[in-house]
Amino acid sequence: MRLKTDELTIRRASAADAPAVLRIFDEVIAWFVSIGNEGQWGSEPWSISPERVQRITDACSLPGAWVAEDAELGICGSVVLGDAMPYVAAATRPENYVLLLIASRDPQVRGIGRRLMAFAEEQTRAAGLNYIRVDCYGGGDGSLVRFYESCGYTRLSTFDVEGWPGQLLERHL
Numbered sequence: 058m059r060l061k062t063d064e065l066t067i068r069r070a071s072a073a074d075a076p077a078v079l080r081i082f083d084e085v086i087a088w089f090v091s092i093g094n095e096g097q098w099g100s101e102p103w104s105i106s107p108e109r110v111q112r113i114t115d116a117c118s119l120p121g122a123w124v125a126e127d128a129e130l131g132i133c134g135s136v137v138l139g140d141a142m143p144y145v146a147a148a149t150r151p152e153n154y155v156l157l158l159i160a161s162r163d164p165q166v167r168g169i170g171r172r173l174m175a176f177a178e179e180q181t182r183a184a185g186l187n188y189i190r191v192d193c194y195g196g197g198d199g200s201l202v203r204f205y206e207s208c209g210y211t212r213l214s215t216f217d218v219e220g221w222p223g224q225l226l227e228r229h230l
Contacts, residue, residue: 065166067176070122070135075114077132078124079104081159082113088162096221097194097201116157123176125160125169134160136173138180144218145192145225153181155191174208178230187230192216195224202226 070078083102090100103109116122121138137157141148148154155177160170174191181189193201195215202212202224210226217223 064128065133065169065172066126066128067123067173068126070117070124070137072114072118074124074132074135075110075117076104078117078135078159079110079113081132081134081161082109084162085159094197096196119156121153121156121180123173123180125166125173125176127166130161130163130165133163133166134158134169134173136177138177141190142192144216144223145190146214148188148190150188151186152188152190153177153184153186155189158191170204171208174205178228182230188227189230190225190227192223192225194222196222 082098083104086098086100086102089095089097103113116137117135119137119139123136124132125134127133135157136155138153139156141152141154142156158170158173160173178189181187190213191205191210193205195202205226210228213225213227215222215224
């Protein structure tokens with residue numbers, strides 16, 4: 058399946074897309090460092106960590122992995138859907154879960170994260186589900202939590218993974 062809007066195509070990801078997705082992680086981490094938000098993902102590029110390279114390669118290989126590709130810029134975002142993460146409470150109903158969302162900071166593709174979340178919701182409905190959850194970094198200034206709230210998600214619960222503060226959010230479709 059492919060979704061094309063203007064010059065953006067959302068297509069299934071594969072392990073071959075991992076280097077491009079890692080470049081986006083590196084770009085976002087450099088931006089985080091520039092704004093003093095090293096608590097979310099640290100300050101080192103993910104592309105230099107064998108563990109993180111493997112994690113992203115594995116994620117891109119999942120059946121629910123998608124990339125957004127701009128005709129000029131190439132891959133500029135990714136969303137991965139699947140089963141809930143082990144550190145959050147199990148859902149009480151059938152759901153889709155956003156395992157990963159990453160979007161380029163390039164102003165030419167502004168809004169790609171929001172478009173990928175809308176795509177995730179379309180995929181959820183297409184699977185016959187009407188419930189989707191996502192978790193995110195709950196620290197810093199709270200802007201990431203507010204982003205998901207602006208997409209229609211509501212706070213469900215907080216959690217902590219070895220000192221990393223998280224927020225679980227939900228949306229009924």
